[in-house]
Amino acid sequence: MSGEPRGRAFWALAIFFGAFLLFLYGPTLTILVLSFQGPEGGLTFPLQGLSFHWYGTLWQGVGVVDIWAAFRRSVRMSLVVMVLTTIIALAAGYAFRRRFTGQSGLFHLTIASLIVPSIVVSLGIALQFRLIDDSIKALGEAYGIEWIVEGYTTAMGLFSSGLGAHLTWTLPFGLLIMFAVFNRFPGELEEAARDLGASPWQVFRHVVLPLIAPSLVGVALFGFTLSWDEIARSSQAIGDVNTLPLELQGLTTTVTTPEIYALGTLTTGVSALVIGLAFAVMAGWKRLRAARAARG
Amino acid sequence: MLQRARHWCQGHAALLQAAPLALVLALFFVLPLLATAVVSLWDYTEYSLVPDVTARNYREMFEGCASLTLCTTFRTYLSTLKLCLLVWVFTLTIGFTVAYFLAFMVRTEAMRTVLFLLCTAPFLTSNVIRMISWIPLLGREGVANRALQSLGIVSQPVEWLLFSEFSVVLAFVHLYTLFVTVPVFNSLMRIDRRLLEAARDAGATGWQTLWHVVVPLAKPGIVIGSIFVIVLVMGDFVTIGVMGGQQIASVGKVIQVQMSYLQFPAAAAQAMVLLALVLGMIVALTKLVDIRREL
Numbered sequence: 345m346s347g348e349p350r351g352r353a354f355w356a357l358a359i360f361f362g363a364f365l366l367f368l369y370g371p372t373l374t375i376l377v378l379s380f381q382g383p384e385g386g387l388t389f390p391l392q393g394l395s396f397h398w399y400g401t402l403w404q405g406v407g408v409v410d411i412w413a414a415f416r417r418s419v420r421m422s423l424v425v426m427v428l429t430t431i432i433a434l435a436a437g438y439a440f441r442r443r444f445t446g447q448s449g450l451f452h453l454t455i456a457s458l459i460v461p462s463i464v465v466s467l468g469i470a471l472q473f474r475l476i477d478d479s480i481k482a483l484g485e486a487y488g489i490e491w492i493v494e495g496y497t498t499a500m501g502l503f504s505s506g507l508g509a510h511l512t513w514t515l516p517f518g519l520l521i522m523f524a525v526f527n528r529f530p531g532e533l534e535e536a537a538r539d540l541g542a543s544p545w546q547v548f549r550h551v552v553l554p555l556i557a558p559s560l561v562g563v564a565l566f567g568f569t570l571s572w573d574e575i576a577r578s579s580q581a582i583g584d585v586n587t588l589p590l591e592l593q594g595l596t597t598t599v600t601t602p603e604i605y606a607l608g609t610l611t612t613g614v615s616a617l618v619i620g621l622a623f624a625v626m627a628g629w630k631r632l633r634a635a636r637a638a639r640g
Numbered sequence: 641m642l643q644r645a646r647h648w649c650q651g652h653a654a655l656l657q658a659a660p661l662a663l664v665l666a667l668f669f670v671l672p673l674l675a676t677a678v679v680s681l682w683d684y685t686e687y688s689l690v691p692d693v694t695a696r697n698y699r700e701m702f703e704g705c706a707s708l709t710l711c712t713t714f715r716t717y718l719s720t721l722k723l724c725l726l727v728w729v730f731t732l733t734i735g736f737t738v739a740y741f742l743a744f745m746v747r748t749e750a751m752r753t754v755l756f757l758l759c760t761a762p763f764l765t766s767n768v769i770r771m772i773s774w775i776p777l778l779g780r781e782g783v784a785n786r787a788l789q790s791l792g793i794v795s796q797p798v799e800w801l802l803f804s805e806f807s808v809v810l811a812f813v814h815l816y817t818l819f820v821t822v823p824v825f826n827s828l829m830r831i832d833r834r835l836l837e838a839a840r841d842a843g844a845t846g847w848q849t850l851w852h853v854v855v856p857l858a859k860p861g862i863v864i865g866s867i868f869v870i871v872l873v874m875g876d877f878v879t880i881g882v883m884g885g886q887q888i889a890s891v892g893k894v895i896q897v898q899m900s901y902l903q904f905p906a907a908a909a910q911a912m913v914l915l916a917l918v919l920g921m922i923v924a925l926t927k928l929v930d931i932r933r934e935l
Contacts (some may be wrong), residue, residue, distance in 0.1 A: 353846060357741040361755075364738050367814065368762055373775030374783075377851055378776055388781045439657035446655075450662055457669045459867060461875025463892045464911045468672025471679050471904055478689070508668030515661060544653065569764035575878050580899050591843045592768050596882050608769035615765040 379598060379605035387602060409591055411607065418588035421502060421510070422571040428507075429514040429567030430560055437522025438548070457605040458516035462576030469509050469581040473500040486537075500583035509577040514570045518563045526558040554633075557627040565622035569615050673915075678909035689904060697909035709852050718889045719918070723805065723880070724873040725788030727812040730867050732815050732862065734813065735820025739861075740854070742821075743828035744836075756825070763818050771811050771882045778802040778810075803885030810882040816872055827861030828854070 350501070378385075382393030405411060440447065453586075457465075477498050484492025537551045575589045582590070588611065593603055649656060659737045680697055683690040705711040710718070738759060746752045762770065778801040785797040800806055831854065839849040853861075875890030891914050898907035 354745050357745050359738065360737055361741045364734065364817075365758060366896040368759070371777060371814070372762070372765070372770060375769070375773045386781075388776045389783060389786075390781055432664065436661035439654040441652040442748050444652070444654035444658060446662070447658075450658055450665075453665050453669070454661065457665055459871050459922065460669075460673070461871055463678065463875045463877060463890070463895050463913060464915050465669065465672060467895060467899060467907055467911050468676040469668060470899065471908060472672045474689070474904065475675055475679075505668075507666065511664050512669050515664060519661065557828040565764070573764075573766040573768075575768065576875070579878075579896070589766055589768055592766070593882065596768065596772055597886070604772060608766070608772060611769055612765050619761060619764055630647060 364591035371390055375605040376609050379609040380601055381602040381605070387605075388513045390622060398582060398602045399610075401601075402603050402606045402610070409595065410496060411588075411591060414588045414591045417502060417585060418572060421506065422568045423513055424503070424507065425510045426564050426567035428511060429518045430564045432511075433518025433522050433563050434556075434560060434612045436519055437526055438552075440519075440523065441446065443487050454516045454519050462513070463579075465512055466509060466577045466580040469505050469577075470500070471565045473505045473550055473581070484487075498573065499584060500581070502582060502585055505509075506578055506587075509581040510574055512545065513574060513577050517566045517570065520620040521559065521563050525556055529555070558629045561622050561629070565618060568618050571613075572615060572618075594610075651905055676908045676911050679905050680912045682908075683903045684863065684903065684905045687902070692810050693811065697905045698913075699717050700906065701909055701913065715893055716889045716891055719888070720874060720892075723808060723812070723890070724870055726809050727816065728866060729872050730813045731817045731820045732866065734861070735817045735865060736858070738817070739821045739825035739828055739858075741830075742825055756892070758902060760818055767815055768882060769877065770815060771879060774807060774811060774814075774883070778807055788843055803887065805881065805884070805888060808880055808888060809882045811879050812873060812876075816869050819868035819872065820862075822857055823864040823868075824861035827858040829855045863928075866925055868926075870920055870921055874921075 377391070378389070378394060379398060380394045380396070381391055381398060382395045383397040383420060387393035411554070436450075440451070473555070477496075477500070480496060480499070483489070484496060533551050533555070534547050537547045540561070542550070573589055574587070575593055578590060592604075592607065592611065637639075665805065667841045674759065679689065681693050681695070682695045684694045685698060686834060696915055701713050705714055740754055744761070746755060776780070777783070780799070780802075782799045782801070784801055785794075788794045788798060804841075834851055835853055839853050844852070875892045877896045880888050880890045880893060881896075891910065893912070895910050898904075
């Protein structure tokens with residue numbers, strides 16, 4: 345095939361593909377440019393000069409919302425979700441290579457968690473925690489437990505219901521990536537290690553883990569970025585405090601200055617940074633391994 | 641004793657490794673769905689849940705639906721389904737075309753990887769920001785309106801470009817096309833290239849090969865992508881809210897509003913009906929494929 349001149353179909357599809365990329369990236373690049381709008385400028389073109397003005401006002405905080413507290417909360421949350429997603433998905437992916445009771449049930453449950461509408465999951469978690477709260481309060485009153493009657497409000501929060509809501513979204517992706525990884529994994533290596541007398545832990549630690557480590561970076565990347573941008577599942581299930589994307593959603597109706605573009609660009613910047621970092625680590629890892637292999 | 645415990649652990653290593661996943665899903669997926677099912681049958685007052693079994697929530701949802709004029713619930717579902725259908729058609733057409741180009745038209749593996757990553761990277765960035773990115777393009781003073789006016793196509797700014805059904809569908813297509821592209825690309829990459837050559841040798845035109853060879857073999861990917869798009873649109877309230885200027889009705893929005901008024905049982909009933917509808921659509925979709933394969 346290669347070497348033949350490109351046909352008309354190729355050029356038509358190539359133009360279509362180029363237009364699609366423009367469609368995909370054009371708007372994001374537009375707000376990137378507009379976030380440097382001059383102090384007099386508005387939400388649309390033309391640019392009234394170039395400045396960091398709106399990043400400056402963003403730094404001061406956006407109106408009544410403490411955007412930087414939300415920013416820090418989101419970073420903490422995404423890091424925790426990233427670590428948990430990687431560990432839980434790795435363990436489960438490893439388990440799925442052998443048989444265990446309830447295997448097919450767990451697989452279907454994971455897929456279901458991916459495809460049940462997010463608003464339903466979010467509402468369910470909210471109801472569940474409301475029922476838990478009501479039960480705790482009823483218990484406290486029935487037995488006269490003082491701290492419950494006086495001070496207890498809710499079990500709902502960022503790292504209880506919120507964390508759970510995020511994990512129902514990130515774990516299915518994590519598990520599917522692990523499936524893809526282990527499908528291509530050379531099983532002979534493990535067998536060889538076992539034949540040489542390695543314990544199950546040694547096989548995992550010295551044979552499997554080094555080989556799949558770059559893919560684990562991919563799982564971590566999904567864990568972080570999916571949590572960083574999550575709205576639908578957290579919306580009802582996070583309690584009083586908000587994460588950055590939830591604040592952003594609120595700001596879309598109230599903020600009418602390019603400040604929101606600055607915030608948007610900053611948020612996309614964090615995602616881009618994490619993606620770049622993940623790819624750098626993966627590439628570095630592969631190079632390191634190649635160098636080691638070359639040395640023998 | 642310790643010895644025996646250790647022995648058990650070794651025998652059930654896989655089970656233990658899968659346990660954290662099972663635990664998280666049990667706590668934050670299965671129990672919440674059960675809670676929703678139960679609460680949807682409860683009564684409620686202005687400020688509390690009343691655990692009496694009642695059909696009130698379901699009854700109120702479909703009140704007046706027997707008459708000829710459409711009740712609110714049916715209207716909401718119809719408007720959501722209409723959006724869903726539009727988004728499905730566009731994401732499928734665009735997603736398939738992009739996947740086809742990537743799978744069959746790009747010659748080197750490295751180029752394919754780069755282009756594939758370019759198509760998928762936006763998935764890892766914020767949806768809300770990708771939505772508000774349309775404001776400078778579609779607003780009253782936006783790029784599109786200025787272009788239309790300076791070309792003399794319209795004299796007044798076009799109002800329906802932003803905060804309308806148009807912008808909602810556009811944003812959905814922008815956000816979710818990749819949910820079709822990725823699974824379809826996967827299916828296309830598995831097609832044995834000799835089949836295409838065989839079709840050509842047998843005298844099939846390009847379109848005939850596409851329709852009778854490629855599309856049937858891409859069905860699994862098409863179905864998976866369709867399931868994603870349907871689920872994401874049917875339950876949506878964020879995109880419809882932001883891009884519709886909080887003016888367009890959708891099932892997800894109704895649930896969200898009922899939650900904010902603390903009408904939990906009503907919201908739960910609404911969620912159960914939505915869940916049943918979505919699952920029904922998924923089952924129908926998977927059946928469709930199997931039947932076709934049988935023929």
